[in-house]
Amino acid sequence: MKLYSTYHKLVEAISKAKALPLLFLRLILAYGFMGPAKMKWSNMDGVITWFTQMGMPMPTLNAYLAASTEALGVILLLLGLGTRIITIPLMFVMFVAIKTVHWQHGFAASDNGFEIPLYYMLMLFTLFILGPGKISIDSIIDFFRRKR
Secondary structure, three states: OHHHHHHHHHHHHHHOOOHHHHHHHHHHHHHHHHHHHHHHHHOHHHHHHHHHHOOOOOHHHHHHHHHHHHHHHHHHHHHOOOHHHHHHHHHHHHHHHHHHHHHHHOOOHHHOOOHHHHHHHHHHHHHHHHOOOOOOHHHHHHHHHHHO
16 A cells, blocks of 8 residues: 555646646657758759659649748747647648658658657647647646636
């Protein structure tokens, strides 16, 4: 019984830090989307050409949508603002990336497979379900909303 009591106290103490993994998910995702967003915006003509070569419909529109979604995602994930909302288009971008670019290479990231975009999609889904955590602007807004 003492072991259970000790375990329960440990779980209770660890639970107080549950905002940290959500913060870390947001930060690592923001960092992960920063490179692709910068790459797309620095060479939009190249991205449009690439999307055209892949046979993507409306390549210009889709290139700008993907770049804008990733760039906005970086900002909103860093701040923890509109977190659940931005995860939806980011998951869609990851789904399209998996389907159009990575699927044909298999799973392994080392072969340009869909491993990393799948992990991103799962992390985004986690944030969609659990929210950004207490260390976020969303949480601050919610705090003041409840005070009124």
